[in-house]
Amino acid sequence: MPLVxxxxxxxxxxxxGYAIGAFNVDNIDLxxxxxxxxxxxxxxxxxxxxSGALQFMGGEIIRKTLDVMLKTEITVPVALHLDHGKSVxxxxxxxxFGFTSVMIDASAYDFEKNIEMTKEVVEYAHAHGVVxxxxxxxxxxxxxxxxxDDKYANYTHPADVFEFVKRTNIDSLAIAIGTLHxxxxxxxxxxxxxxxxxxxxxxxxxxxxxxVLHGASSVPRKYLDILNQYGGAMEEAIGIPxxxxxxxxxxxxxxxxxxxxxxxxxxxxxRKALVEKPETFDARYVIVGGLNxxxxxxxxxxxxxxxxxxxxxx
Ligand SMILES: [Zn+2]
Numbered sequence: 001m002p003l004v005x006x007x008x009x010x011x012x013x014x015x016x017g018y019a020i021g022a023f024n025v026d027n028i029d030l031x032x033x034x035x036x037x038x039x040x041x042x043x044x045x046x047x048x049x050x051s052g053a054l055q056f057m058g059g060e061i062i063r064k065t066l067d068v069m070l071k072t073e074i075t076v077p078v079a080l081h082l083d084h085g086k087s088v089x090x091x092x093x094x095x096x097f098g099f100t101s102v103m104i105d106a107s108a109y110d111f112e113k114n115i116e117m118t119k120e121v122v123e124y125a126h127a128h129g130v131v132x133x134x135x136x137x138x139x140x141x142x143x144x145x146x147x148x149d150d151k152y153a154n155y156t157h158p159a160d161v162f163e164f165v166k167r168t169n170i171d172s173l174a175i176a177i178g179t180l181h182x183x184x185x186x187x188x189x190x191x192x193x194x195x196x197x198x199x200x201x202x203x204x205x206x207x208x209x210x211x212v213l214h215g216a217s218s219v220p221r222k223y224l225d226i227l228n229q230y231g232g233a234m235e236e237a238i239g240i241p242x243x244x245x246x247x248x249x250x251x252x253x254x255x256x257x258x259x260x261x262x263x264x265x266x267x268x269x270x271r272k273a274l275v276e277k278p279e280t281f282d283a284r285y286v287i288v289g290g291l292n293x294x295x296x297x298x299x300x301x302x303x304x305x306x307x308x309x310x311x312x313x314x
Contacts, residue, residue, distance in 0.1 A: 010210035019249035022046035024259035037298035059097035137176035158201035210254035217260035227268035269293030
C-alpha cells in the first residue's frame, strides 16, 4: 500500500475510541523499528519528522526508504508527517517531498496571523492531496497578560476553536490541555494532570473533529531505569501517565505524539549493549540493542496505550 493521509485513520480512530501514534524518529533505523512494530501489531501508524530530523535524514531519503519498506514488508497504513513546521515554506517543501501530512505551527503568533499562515499551507497542501494539522494554544503571550482567574490561561480556549477550524479548513487541531514537550514536564512531587474538562468543552465545539495531543511522552520507568543502570545520568523525569492517554484516546483525541520515549528507549538499549559487551566493536550489535528496545516500546504503546493494535484493516 502506498503512503496514506491521516484522514481515514482519524475517522476510524474517532469512531473506534482509539488513537493513532505519531512517533518522532531521528534516523532511518528508528523509522524502520517503528514501522516493524506497527506491522507486528497490525496497527496504522504515523511517522513524524521534526525539522531537525528532516535536516539530519534528508527528505528524499526518508520518502524513498519508506517507499521501499511499503513495497516489501510493511502492509499497515502509514502516513508521513512533518512535525512542527514553523514556516509556510518548510510545509510546502515537505508536500513537495511527498509527505502526506504536514503540521504548520504558527501558535507563537497571534490568532489572526496563525489563521493567515495556516490557510496558506492548507491551500497548497490540499491542492496536492495532503492533510494539515495546526496548533492553537494559549501558551504564547500569556506572560504579558496573565489573568490568574482565567481557567483557560495556559490552555486552548474552547471559544476559539470553531472559528479557527472553520476559517483555516484544517484537517486536525493540536490543543493544549496540560501536556508539555520534552522529558521534564513536571517536577518531582507535582501531579501530572490533563484537563479533561477543557477537552470535553472543545469536543462540544467541534463534534467529530480529530484532535491531537503533543508532548505526550510518559517516560516509562523501565526505560529510564535501564538508561541509568548502564551508566546514564538522566535526571528523574515525570511524563504523562499512560492511563490518562488511554482516556484521551477514548475522547476526540485521534493522534498522540511520542518523541522523548523513543530516545530514552534507544539510548538505554545502546548503553546496555555497550556495557554488557565491552569488548565488542560490532556496530550492528550496539545499534540493534537500541532498536530492539524501541520496537518493544512502540508495540506496547500501540497495544496498551493508544489501543490501535489490530485496526490496520478496519
Ligand atoms: Zn509537538
